[in-house]
Amino acid sequence: MAYSSHVSTGWESLDAIIDHLRTGDNVVWQVDSIDDYQRVVTPFVNAALARNDRVVYMRFGRHTALVEERPDLAVYHLQTENSFESFSVQVHNIITREGRDVCYVFDSLSDLLHLWATDRMIGDFFFVTCPYLFQLNTIAYFALLRNHHSYKSIARIRETTQVLIDVHNYKGQICVHPIKVEHRYSPTMFFPHIKEKDALAPVINSVEATRLFSHLSRSSTAGAQRHLDYWDRLFMEARTLLESDAGPAERQDMVQQLSRLMLTRNKRMLALIREYFSLEDLLQIKERMIGTGFIGGKSVGMLLARNILAREEGFDWQGVLEHHDSFYIGSDVFYSFIVQNGWWQTFMAHKTGEGYFDRAKELKEKIPHGSFPDEIVERLTLMLEYFGQSPIIVRSSSLLEDAFGSAFAGKYDSFFCVNQGSPEKRYREFEGAMLRVFESTMGEDALAYRRQRGLDRSDEQMALLVQRVSGAYHKSYFFPELAGVGLSRNPFVWKKGMDPGAGMARLVFGLGTRAVNRVENDYPRIVAMDDPLVKPLAGTEDIRRFSQRFVDLLNLEENRLETVSLEGLLEKEVPGRIDLVGVRDTEAAQRLREMGRPEKAHWILTFDPFLSQTPFVTTMRRLLSRLETVYESPVDVEFTVNFAENQAMQVNLVQCRPFQGLDDSVGRRIPETIDRRDTVLRVAGNFMGGAVWRPISRIILVDPEPYVALSMSEKYSVARLVGKLNRLIKDREAQATLLMGPGRWGTHSPAMGVPVSFAEINQVSAIAEISYQSGSLIPDLSFGTHFFHDLIETGIFYLAVYPEDPEVVFNPEWIYALPNQLPALVPEAARFSHVVNVVDTVGTGLVLQSDMVTQVAACYLAPKAG
Template sequence: MAFYSHVSTGWDSLDRIIDHLRMGDNVVWQVDTIEAYQKLVSLFVNRATAAGERVVYMRFARHGPLLEERGNVTVHHLNVDGGFESFSAQVHTIITREGRDIFYVFDSLSDLLHVWATDLMIVNFFFITCPYLYELNTIAYFAILRNRHSFKAIARIRETTQVLIDVYNHKRQLCVHPIKIQDRYSPTMFFPHVKEGGELVPVISSVEASRLFASLTRHPATDAQRHLDYWDRLFMQAKALVDGAAGAEERQDMVEQLSRLLLSRNKRLLGLIRRHMTLADLIQIKSRLIGTGFIGGKSLGMLLARQILAADSDDRWGEVLEPHDSFYIGSDVFYSYIVQNGWWKLFMEHKTPEGFFEKAEALQTNILAGAFPETVRERFQLMLEYFGQSPIIVRSSSLLEDAFGSAFAGKYDSFFCVNQGSPEQRYEAFEEAVRKIYASTMNPDALAYRRQRGLDQMDEQMALLVQRVSGAYRKNYFFPEMAGVGLSHNPYVWKKGMDADAGMLRLVLGLGTRAVNRVENDYPRIVALDQPLVKPLTGLQDIRKYSQHYVDHLNLEENALQTMPLEELTAKDLGLRLDRVAVRDTETADRARAAGRPIPEQWVLTFDDFLTSSPFTRIMCRMLGALQQAYGVPVDIEFTVNFNQAGDLQVNLLQCRPFQTIGRRAGVVMPEHIPEERTFIRSEGRFMGGNVSLPIALIIWVDAEAYTALSTTDRYSVARLIGKLNRRLVHPDTMPALLLGPGRWGTHTPAMGVPVTFSEINHISALAEVSYQDGSLIPDLSFGTHFFHDLTETNIFYLAIYPENPDVRLDTAWLEILPNLLPEAAPGDSRLAVVVKVCDVREQGLILQSDVLSQRLVCYRATT
């Protein structure tokens, strides 16, 4: 180990000029060629190994290797294709493992431009790596190629490093010019030096120095471009191809290159991009991009879906689709925010297996209080000036979000900015929304979701989508006519003969928040697109009860997202065409008058007239069909509905992502004549998960009557207990479990069900929501919601059980006689054994079977 301070570069003459290297030095060489850097590396490494020092070579570039493994030289081959985070983590891990007093050689940092395409991220990498190497008392060699980087990037590197030396050729003479040598000084140290023989001689004469620097002066156009990041110069080249006479092949090559830097690394998505997006489309996206990097999954899904429809010659989508007005905050802004606020070391600790959850809380707290660079703040301000006081929504759009197999539905936050008040107030509200979304990457549910899908070590940068809110001003309120969620495959058909492949919608009046979230005490209109008037309900009483009673809107006067009862909203004379979306509830009005308490006119939202008298159903069916055909898998969309001045229907396509259906399509042979005493559950319809034959080894049952008797605090304790059992006992393969409980699992309101988070039930094989009328605990699958996506992506079978219906059976008496394993499974929660029962049913051979075609479901004991 090197305990002395002076270290040789391997070139004695250079050592004398810079007074040797010091332990802790990061040495950056600005060179014209890799060959020049390799000679400097060879001198340094040969001298170091001769002195018995250990050298570690970080190999990652496309250029030839600088060193071969030998003796005291260790070579680490790094993967740069995974992105900034994974590459930086690899380097950090190696440096940590190697320890103190090591000599390092890195490949040319300039080569990272081919995967990161931005000087900013190279500077960020250097900014986080250089201090860590300094802290461990190492010496590290880096190279950057001349004229490849912006002046600003070179300045940031110079600020961070301890040593920066320029190396170039002038009239076939090697010139070495120390630019920065920290904590050392001599009268000639910072002069350029030319090589004469084996010595470096300072160019002291003003005449010679002037001639030397004159020959190095760049062309004015080149200097002008170097005020720009490499990223901007790349897109300038792309625009020149579009504006010029470039051939189709050359343009397509540029599309391929830019797509991997701006849109996605996913091969399936890149295939869709190749078929549906042009170079002009990518340049248009860049014009609305703040920062650099990817625009993220949500932004890509929205743009790609629109391009797919635009190319569909069978429908004139241009007349139907409402134009979007969006900006994108690049994924690199997220990493720069982490790096420049000084949290990268904490971020790396979070990336370790033991720190993945433990360090997330501190990181989340920091993120909520960080500061943005002035350049980013300026771009934020310009964007807000563009939107003026129009309401906007800031939406998460991470790299992994809305991808094939990982929707991340509801795992990250999105926020409405009503955008009222002074410019300063509007800016602060926007910046707070950005911080909150960044902080949501550290939510326990999001982290559990990533780990369960093996994504915890992948880059998950948070890009953002900023959209003008779709809707209309109605006095002091702003909201669209309607909004909703669409699925091209209906996984929960409730009537024989209904076509699952026709798709379905979840439709609400007002903002779509009530369609994408599992809202308490409220229900959207569920529309089967092949039979839009057929409801999963019968009778006006049920239709009234299970309809939408509240409307989400933006209150411009209060500058807030609010919820208002439908009857209160209709009384404000906002010009709503209720006759188009609702029917009068004369029965309720008549009962109120008879009781001597007149009430305002009552409406029940059914959307029946709108579904039958407008082209909406046909439009949505064709839209979902076209998108599914292009994606090659079922899709899930979010949309709003408005009407233009001519009264024509306008659909705003806000989001599109692959939708993962669950369950096998192959038929299941349903058993006949099962004895009643061996039938645990019997039902028709009201299940989601396809055709299954699922063995059940464990039942976890929350008794409805006992649950409703608990305090609110104890109901939360039940939820946490379910999480413990989920982690300790349940496994989809070795211990498949059926979880039964009253009302809605995952609710935010304990009075409506058990308020678990999804990470507390993510190992369950089958989930049952049991109706309990006495406590108003009503199941709700909530098609298309974030909860719904979690079920489908985790292959959890869902069923709703209504024991009060005569054709439904739930044999709780059998459960009551089984031994309760809770006291031994969770001794600290034994007091809750009257509420939660854990039963091992492996000896009973319990099997859950369902058949989509007949809509039959049965769970029975195969053994007596």
Template sequence: MATHASVSTGWKSLDLIIDHLRRGDNVVWQVDAIDDYQRLVTSFVNNALVDNERVVYLRFARHLPLVEGRIDRITIHKLDVEQGFESFSSQVHTIITNEGRDAFYVFDSLSDLLHVWATDLMIGDFFSITCPYLYELNTIAYFAILRDRHSFKAIARIREITQVLIDVYNYRGRICIHPIKVLHRYSPTMFFPHIKRKDSLQPVINSVDASAIFTHLSRHKTRVAHRHLDYWDHLFIRARNLNESNAPEEEKRDMVEQLSRVLMTRNKKILALIREHMTLDDFLQIKVRLIGTGFIGGKSVGMLLARKILAEDQSRRWQDILEHHDSFYIGSDVFYSYIVQNGWWKLFMAHKTREGYFDRAAELKERLLEGRFPEGITEQFQLMLEYFGQSPIIVRSSSLLEDAFGSAFAGKYDSCFCVNQGPPEQRYEAFEQAVRQIFASTMNEDALAYRRQRGLDRMDEQMALLVQRVSGAYRKYYYFPEMAGVGLSHNPFVWKKGMDPKAGMIRLVHGLGTRAVDRVENDYPRIIALDDPLVKPLSGMKDIRRFSQHFVDVLNLQENRIESEPFENMLDRGVTATVELLTVRDTEAMDALRDLGLPAKDQRVLTFDPFLTTTPFIEVMRSLLGRLKEVYRHPVDVEFTINFNKAGDFQINLLQCRPFQTIGLGDGSPLPASLPEASLLLRMEGRFMGGSILQPIDLVIFVDPERYTRLTLSEKYGVARLIGKLNRSIVNKETAPTLLLGPGRWGTHTPAMGVPVHFAEINHISALAEISYRDGSLIPDLSFGTHFFHDLIETGIFYLAIYPEQADVLFNRRWFLDQPNLLSTLSPTDSPLAEVVHVLDVRDAGLVIHSDVASQQVVCYLSGAATASANEPQPDPASSP
């Protein structure tokens, strides 16, 4: 608690007017020029040094230093404002914490922060989190703001928070001091303007002088009546005027550069693409649909940039192929203001510490689901929802770091469908809750681990949002697109010799795209190689039927929610209008029904073959991915939907575009010409992802499929947590490369289909294998293009799908079971699971994984001393585990 002891400003006359400063005071000087502020700082600092007070100067502005010449007696901290609000505020918070109680602070002009933040909102947020902390530590702090640079609303917010606010201006060549707010002090003349005469300040109290000076001030204020606008608004007014003028193109490009750095991104590679392709008019169109201020985030930037690149491409009439969009953008500043204005900034700073990074995040996540939005933002939310009416919308994460080169954040943050049915109040509340949920998803454990693993945990990661009309059509009481998918300009999963990885691939589904981007339970989207679209990584109608899409994600307008409907039911109800284009007839299933004496109703399998062969879709997607890859100078990954217009032509809605991370693109070393059967642990063709590698393995974690199926539900979850514990013990995957093998799908939500780990529980693994086990539903998911797939790619994890029951696959399960199991030694409390989870130290065995993309071969073999001891009868290559 502050002690409120009197302190001098260094100017006795001013001390008398405001009854001195009090410890705990934050003092804001509103000045015409920095020189005026510097004179006030000089008096304050000189007096503090005489009284042996600790003086701390926070230097961050572009103006000249305020305390130059006395740096030997003053602690100076030079701060970096370029990294954004969170980084800057965190630096200040840390300094104040370390300096402790009773220090005297001088801050550079807060107005200078506008050149980076471009908005009063963030300056107000910074002031509202910093000043109470300074007050709590019994300090005195000087701040300055330049007159006419800020909106009335911003000044009002500063006035409300600070203890002392004083106007400083010049009147007929003399300095005038006008206290506006002085907390807990009062005198009959305190709040009059005071004119400096010699060294004293004299109140202007007679009517002649008072009317003259206030007339002067009112004229000045009339000239600057535009102050009700934010700096942000002025920036775009200048941009609009410039765009409508005959100014040189170079001047307009300079404005594009300025706007890019406050609206789009800080990523240098993306900025270069924006400079090359986007115009001033593009930015003005974004501003019309922007709620709040700040960055629109990586997902929004990627979508807009990709659309602009294609619009410039003269090789096709993209305006006829691409569906138009009318998206809205919720600026990143709204996220921080939501935290600040709900009083959670201290908790947020506690989360940013090393010890609180995960622990405090859980508490913050709960808070983020309960907050209130500022009134000005809720009004804009309401206007946006009135625009969309009752059309279904989707609220998508679009954080600062998302969808950039090197950090896709695929699936780390939430996206929420708002079916948007019902009365306006209900629709509005559902939308607000969707925003809260996505804000809260910044504290998801997987997202936090992802940021830390990539060294991004100390960087600003504000959450902007992209609000889009759901692409699709009404079908009875359902709403969904005909098709949706993910497209990759580089195909990391070539399953046939001669297939060209550079041609790209598509993962395609019927209905909403959730089944294209997420690993779904017991369902299989269509994988399409763009150089050979009809070739499937399966053979025979039985496999095609089994490994096809059986459920369709739709929006149920009656129930006001997203649902997964069996495709067969949708056929029976006549909901799917393009049956002949999306499916092939399953004559085998129809014959089987006849043999059983049952009605042989029409049986269909979603293969999309007719659509792929009778439309130019494949050619269009090759062009789309090829053009974007060419401009990005990097492989790309897109999300899209497909609908049909009245003429029956398909149209693509391009929802997202981001740089696609690839691994193992080199040819690698050739596979050994021959290997002793005794040394082989695995040999198969295809069904791997990660390119050509030669990876030594030091540690193996093997979850035995047969014994896993016998576990109870809680024991299966126990296996998942144990895998996470073992994963965390791998300090460095480079020095301790680890192979993880287990049944079915890693990361499934259904333990009966695999081990239900979070990705953060396997992110230190070097190679990951999913093993098919025919007794049960433990089938790998070749989920190329999903969020899980992106995690594997970005983390550099080599992936294998092993089908031991197939004749061309050799898998020596017995060898893994016969090696000494270290689990009980490493984690005695987990000994009961030692029959299921085997941890093997294979450094002396020389275990190696070797793959070759050209031949589509992969082998895992022993190259060390243990090879000799492996000379025992080997299992039949076709045997199951």
């Protein structure tokens, strides 16, 4: 571009009216048709090319091309099948590559409505793109079709752009009316101008001006609907269609259109939505939606599962399922939040390879200090008025969450709002919870998860699901009777003869947080649906030791989530169906009598009465089987259980997602004649990962005894060391690694195991949790938890090793006999060589194998062929 600040539009008469264009100008043309826009684009492009300026055409509209392709014109055909983020990133990257002093022509922005269905996002796109173009000293042409957008959207674009010009057709003539021309002025600049031959003459005469504007006002369709966003007008059309005599096919077309704008673009999910959602369903969702965009994977999964069950004949799901009155905060709210707080450039830098983690950290620090626009604040306030002082939970519901192959289990946060206090206080706490969920999108574990699955460049907007907490008031506490996780396939069969297809559940008393997280020094009840009263650990002392002893609940007086001991809760005489979830600990009562101490009730939460005296098992088996059948995939659900006044059991289905299936094929058999000295470990049951046969190239063993002797800070150092060793694994298939250690991997407390994050073990092929009784380090059969989902999705085989079990073989001496490679691999960590053993086993014939027939898994030296 010529470096003069004055640039021609290619139309000499228009140049005279607006005193030429200026470098940095964004020029918005408001037109009646694309033909009118093309009339102003053509001379601009021709003049720019004649000056030897660089001209770029951004092609994305459904309308005819504005300019013909030619060698001296750069044309970019933009991908439009994805959302605001993908489109904006494409444009941003092109502008960055093209650099300074470029002339741009964009297709009509109005064509983006068929992609995003909202004026707000078009305004956001312009708001982030226009300043960047200005910064690079460019000139850019944009168009908007008149009467297609809300007044508010046009006002926002007018405020952002440097030049805004109306183009009308008047009695077969072109009328050009400058509305805004920044930093320029002439006595007739803002009059309408009629084209006469090649010249534009101002309409100054009052008679002609009145006649002109009367004509324009009659031809305009501006009315009450122009006060609404296109999104609202679209749903008004859908409501009108529903109330009309339109046939099923026409309604189904509208369901498909709205589903792609509001529910998902995932083809597998859309196929299910077409079958199980009606137009009425979508309009009901819209009524409870704040903002625009998608409601996110978690919301879709919950609603889809409920609809699947409601449409099943032969069972009264309406009588069993607790109703819900959830609200949905649309995914566009997240993008608008980033845009309007001025962080879009930082967000763009985060989407690059080099800025992926660093700029995310910067955003993570900024997000808690952001603010929402007034209209969103107003809608949130009305929602809170609806809930009153009932406890609610703000749950993440991102676009990719709970999808086929990407559960994002535990990667994003959810927060309870106990919701007590003044309206102002309740709003502050709710907004704080929203911001913390948004902040979790930039968490290191979530970022690593996305990158490992090749999703780091994918759109990942954060929508929110706001649910009423299921439960009841118990004096100053609020919690459900039970909560848990259900899986339609039992991945961890611990007893021969169990049917994996019957499913399993993980039950807790109180809030379900203890079911989905690996909690410290506490154990939920694991239930095999085909044999619900059988426990993985059967001795009385084991049942007492490995049972739930703490309860998560909402403290209404202190307005917070709290963990209390079961004993302490019962001492306050909190009512509840304790007789259904527990049995009296008569041995503990006897010990108190023998010690001469006052007797008090002691309970062990076995859940046996609940499992044997209620229809829970048959109901849950039916629920899981039905959902798996329709999904054509194993599913995982989260639920609560309460009892109505008539004692009828009510199940609240709060979440449903597919999870990656396990390979339960028979596979090859483990040889029966393997020498014990050639066996590193062997377990009966207590493994997860289906049928595997995998050569092992490396073993990393955190030795239980010296680990227990370390200080707290040293244990954390060992966890970080494991992370470094994990990052040295460049190819999980070529360098299959078995990671072994005491207690629970991924625990928060070093007293329970090795406190690694999942990102610090995500490259290994198998992990073993070793029981170390003297250190109270016990594996956790964690299926159903977020940790479990990480293992399944990453394809990490899992074993729980109990050396004290006579059927278990654990032979660490085999490992000790090999050279420890730790000092060579991580020299600065050599001081931990007595704790962390790293041995290379390439060429030894070491394999990890599981036998689904005998339910045995072993790591052993395979006999050489021949």
